[in-house]
Amino acid sequence: MTSLSGTGSGRAARRRGLAARAGVAELAILLALVAIFSMLNPHAFPTLTNLNTILNNAAIPIVIGVGASLVVLTGRIDLSVEGVMGAAGMAFVLLSANSRETADIGWLAYPAALAVGAGLGAATGAIHALAKVPSFIVSLGMWYVGLGIAAVLFGYEMIPFLGNEAAVAWPTATPLGLPNSFVLALVVVGLGWLIERYTRLGRYAYAIGNNETVARMTGIPVAGFVVAIFAFAGACSALAGVMGSLALGAGSATVGVGMLFLTLAAIVIGGTPLGGGRGGALRTVTGVLILSTLYNGLILVGVDPSIQSGVSGIVLVAAVIAAGWSQRARLRVFK
Amino acid sequence: MIQTGIPLQAPLCPDARQDRPAPILRLSGLAKSFGPVAAVKPLTLTVGRHEVIGLIGENGAGKSTLLKLLTGVHQPDAGTFELNGRQVRLKGPQDATEHGLGIVHQEQSLFTNLSVAENIVMGAGRKGSASTRGGLYRWRALHREAAEVLARIGSTVSPATIVGDLGFAERQMVEIARTIHVACRTAERQGGAPLVILDEPTSVLEEAETAVLEHEIARLRAIGSVIFVSHRLEEVLRICTRIVVMRHGELVADRPVEGVTEADLFRMMIGKDRHARTREAVPPMTAAPVLRAEGLTRTGAFRDIRLDLHPGRITAIVGTFGAGREALVRALFGAEPLDGGRLEVAGRAVAQWSPRLAIRAGLAYLPAERGVESAVGGLSAARNLTMVPQDRGWLLSPAGRRALAEEWFSRLDIRPNLPGQDLARFSGGNQQKVVLAKWLRLKPRVLILDHPLRGLDPGAGATVNACIRAAAAEGAGVLLLADTLEEALDLGHEILVMRDGEISARFDRTTDDPTTLDLLEKMV
Numbered sequence: 137m138t139s140l141s142g143t144g145s146g147r148a149a150r151r152r153g154l155a156a157r158a159g160v161a162e163l164a165i166l167l168a169l170v171a172i173f174s175m176l177n178p179h180a181f182p183t184l185t186n187l188n189t190i191l192n193n194a195a196i197p198i199v200i201g202v203g204a205s206l207v208v209l210t211g212r213i214d215l216s217v218e219g220v221m222g223a224a225g226m227a228f229v230l231l232s233a234n235s236r237e238t239a240d241i242g243w244l245a246y247p248a249a250l251a252v253g254a255g256l257g258a259a260t261g262a263i264h265a266l267a268k269v270p271s272f273i274v275s276l277g278m279w280y281v282g283l284g285i286a287a288v289l290f291g292y293e294m295i296p297f298l299g300n301e302a303a304v305a306w307p308t309a310t311p312l313g314l315p316n317s318f319v320l321a322l323v324v325v326g327l328g329w330l331i332e333r334y335t336r337l338g339r340y341a342y343a344i345g346n347n348e349t350v351a352r353m354t355g356i357p358v359a360g361f362v363v364a365i366f367a368f369a370g371a372c373s374a375l376a377g378v379m380g381s382l383a384l385g386a387g388s389a390t391v392g393v394g395m396l397f398l399t400l401a402a403i404v405i406g407g408t409p410l411g412g413g414r415g416g417a418l419r420t421v422t423g424v425l426i427l428s429t430l431y432n433g434l435i436l437v438g439v440d441p442s443i444q445s446g447v448s449g450i451v452l453v454a455a456v457i458a459a460g461w462s463q464r465a466r467l468r469v470f471k
Numbered sequence: 472m473i474q475t476g477i478p479l480q481a482p483l484c485p486d487a488r489q490d491r492p493a494p495i496l497r498l499s500g501l502a503k504s505f506g507p508v509a510a511v512k513p514l515t516l517t518v519g520r521h522e523v524i525g526l527i528g529e530n531g532a533g534k535s536t537l538l539k540l541l542t543g544v545h546q547p548d549a550g551t552f553e554l555n556g557r558q559v560r561l562k563g564p565q566d567a568t569e570h571g572l573g574i575v576h577q578e579q580s581l582f583t584n585l586s587v588a589e590n591i592v593m594g595a596g597r598k599g600s601a602s603t604r605g606g607l608y609r610w611r612a613l614h615r616e617a618a619e620v621l622a623r624i625g626s627t628v629s630p631a632t633i634v635g636d637l638g639f640a641e642r643q644m645v646e647i648a649r650t651i652h653v654a655c656r657t658a659e660r661q662g663g664a665p666l667v668i669l670d671e672p673t674s675v676l677e678e679a680e681t682a683v684l685e686h687e688i689a690r691l692r693a694i695g696s697v698i699f700v701s702h703r704l705e706e707v708l709r710i711c712t713r714i715v716v717m718r719h720g721e722l723v724a725d726r727p728v729e730g731v732t733e734a735d736l737f738r739m740m741i742g743k744d745r746h747a748r749t750r751e752a753v754p755p756m757t758a759a760p761v762l763r764a765e766g767l768t769r770t771g772a773f774r775d776i777r778l779d780l781h782p783g784r785i786t787a788i789v790g791t792f793g794a795g796r797e798a799l800v801r802a803l804f805g806a807e808p809l810d811g812g813r814l815e816v817a818g819r820a821v822a823q824w825s826p827r828l829a830i831r832a833g834l835a836y837l838p839a840e841r842g843v844e845s846a847v848g849g850l851s852a853a854r855n856l857t858m859v860p861q862d863r864g865w866l867l868s869p870a871g872r873r874a875l876a877e878e879w880f881s882r883l884d885i886r887p888n889l890p891g892q893d894l895a896r897f898s899g900g901n902q903q904k905v906v907l908a909k910w911l912r913l914k915p916r917v918l919i920l921d922h923p924l925r926g927l928d929p930g931a932g933a934t935v936n937a938c939i940r941a942a943a944a945e946g947a948g949v950l951l952l953a954d955t956l957e958e959a960l961d962l963g964h965e966i967l968v969m970r971d972g973e974i975s976a977r978f979d980r981t982t983d984d985p986t987t988l989d990l991l992e993k994m995v
Contacts, residue, residue, distance in 0.1 A: 334608045334610075335606055335607055335608065336606040336607070336608070337606065339589065339593075339608060342582070342584055342585060345584075346582045346583060346584040347582060347583075350581070353563070353564055353565060354580075354593055354594055356593075413582075
């Protein structure tokens with residue numbers, strides 16, 4: 137990536153680079169999957185109902201993915217997704233009208249839940265940046281802190297069901313032709329894209345991910361930006377937790393189960409390498425859609441759900457190998 | 472690609488020359504020591520306007536320390552430092568740039584994933600650029616801002632290009648533009664002129680690219696002044712208006728370029744020329760080399776290297792930083808990849824190569840970064856000594872280890888004689904001897920020594936050198952990357968000189984008796 141490119145092959149390299157930046161290969165994979173499953177199952181797969189199912193399933197990982205991609209762009213990783221989702225989701229349910237009648241602060245429950253997520257994210261970022269602990273470890277710990285908070289909130293009483301029927305029905309409704317959850321996800325993606333493209337926060341994320349030493353030498357306050365980015369990622373996870381709670385219609389500490397793997401896999405498959413510096417939210421959308429299409433298609437084809445887990449693991453590793461194939465000779469030490 | 476036909480007077484900053492031609496830089500009594508070593512002795516230097524100053528000196532002459540003082544990486548121990556008439560105390564390279572002094576390093580510091588424009592503007596810091604004020608990027612304004620800077624230094628690189636897609640010379644233009652962008656604005660505000668330091672800018676450039684850079688320097692000269700650091704003396708003579716020579720941390724010459732020849736420069740850099748100190752018998756070349764390399768090449772590091780190592784002989788390689796010696800020896804040991812060429816060890820051609828295979832074939836490598844790659848602090852000296860994989864089975868009993876350690880402690884006279892002590896508690900020289908013993912124990916056919924004396928005091932160096940001679944006498948073919956030319960002359964039976972990735976000269980001590988000056992002439 138940082139190797140010197142001779143001037144002679146410059147134009148070819150430029151064209152290759154342009155194609156890679158646009159994510160053409162990933163889009164082609166997505167289209168190929170759609171074509172294959174449409175052929176294998178022409179009656180159930182290519183229908184509007186099934187499209188809405190896929191998009192509805194994709195909404196939550198996309199929302200998480202917007203924040204998580206920004207973290208990955210800096211070369212860091214946020215493993216706390218599921219814990220933050222649990223804590224923020226439970227906070228949201230308990231602050232809304234629910235069967236346990238805890239407290240009902242109305243629409244303020246939404247910003248409150250986002251604040252919980254942003255707070256947990258900021259804490260992860262601050263501990264990572266100030267105590268100089270790898271983000272991998274800090275966010276791993278924060279995952280369980282989040283789950284713990286959710287479990288405490290859940291307590292030993294009965295399950296808190298959400299009282300607001302309209303809110304519960306909202307995500308899957310399709311007034312705009314697409315499920316509301318997916319429309320919301322697209323709004324978040326748009327926000328993420330604006331951040332990545334037009335704000336210092338986003339541009340510095342690319343810079344830090346490309347070369348952190350240079351970033352420091354250029355006078356970029358790396359720690360401050362990293363904290364802000366983790367806080368944003370936490371807020372995204374929190375929104376995902378709220379969306380998950382609405383989908384369940386009830387509070388659950390484990391609302392985010394399975395989301396970490398899905399999101400990280402989607403980020404990498406979409407074309408944002410874990411080393412940072414390249415990719416972004418739009419790429420992650422493609423990654424999530426590839427995986428949701430794959431899951432959905434495999435179910436419709438009749439593949440055992442337990443085999444799907446193995447398939448997604450293989451897809452992830454294959455994607456990483458494919459992405460790093462051209463550079464494998466340069467990788468002498470990898471861990 | 473890059474326009475060069477623009478007239479040179481397009482000053483980026485209005486020149487305040489008419490009022491007071493204050494020098495841009497004034498150093499007086501600036502000094503820096505590291506422990507007992509004086510890296511820069513009290514030094515006085517003044518840089519006026521429209522000057523191109525060539526800063527030259529041997530490796531270790533103190534050039535890089537001086538540059539680090541200038542850019543605020545190191546803080547001086549004494550002396551005053553004035554930029555455009557104001558006394559400054561710089562906190563780092565960014566701070567230096569904001570004071571009007573920019574540096575462009577040989578190893579580039581650009582974000583390869585971002586556009587040219589972004590790189591240029593990002594260097595301006597958070598408050599520096601109008602097009603990113605408030606944390607929001609106004610791309611059109613940003614591209615315009617960058618295009619203006621690029622146009623002023625005569626570069627036609629498109630601001631929207633991603634830096635990673637540019638060639639090396641073009642990237643260097645971007646670096647210069649970035650530096651100039653900030654340095655010039657500060658200088659303008661303070662009524663002064665910017666100073667740009669180019670640290671070995673040409674060492675990685677092709678000839679045509681060098682020509683472009685020369686134009687660039689001429690343009691910079693119209694704006695402010697340039698300090699040009701280079702090992703290529705003919706370039707220094709061609710480009711610069713004034714020459715400053717450093718030797719042993721001192722400024723030994725400071726004179727206009729007129730009437731100076733390359734030979735003069737060599738003499739100023741070296742001081743006293745000398746031959747090898749010892750004239751002992753050079754061991755004869757036996758028929759079969761233990762290691763033979765033919766046409767070894769690695770893109771961007773070295774090319775077409777021919778090399779024969781014979782048992783009992785020490786081959787020393789000398790060259791400037793960046794000549795490719797380090798990459799070469801690491802590739803010989805399998806620690807870095809090779810792009811082409813043929814390698815034979817003990818008469819057998821090598822197909823697959825890695826450090827593990829190299830060790831099995833009888834190679835040993837003493838890395839330059841002792842603390843990182845060879846000595847494991849926190850483990851006892853005895854354990855360090857026995858760390859390399861065993862030929863004799865998998866297990867080594869504690870008694871066996873102790874016996875081995877005691878044997879080698881006495882053979883190399885390692886002090887204190889406490890093999891069980893944590894290696895980190897030994898002195899540098901004795902640590903190096905333990906590491907050396909680790910390899911000698913295996914009776915290597917080939918011993919590769921990458922700066923074995925780095926960081927050692929002269930006394931320790933002498934004993935390590937004795938160990939190296941003894942290892943050769945026992946039949947190993949030794950390849951030595953020496954720290955100094957004197958060391959290479961005193962130890963080497965054959966001396967290879969590398970320049971820009973190629974072997975530029977070979978001296979066999981059976982027939983030749985080169986001096987340090989002869990070596991240096993081939994190096995630069």
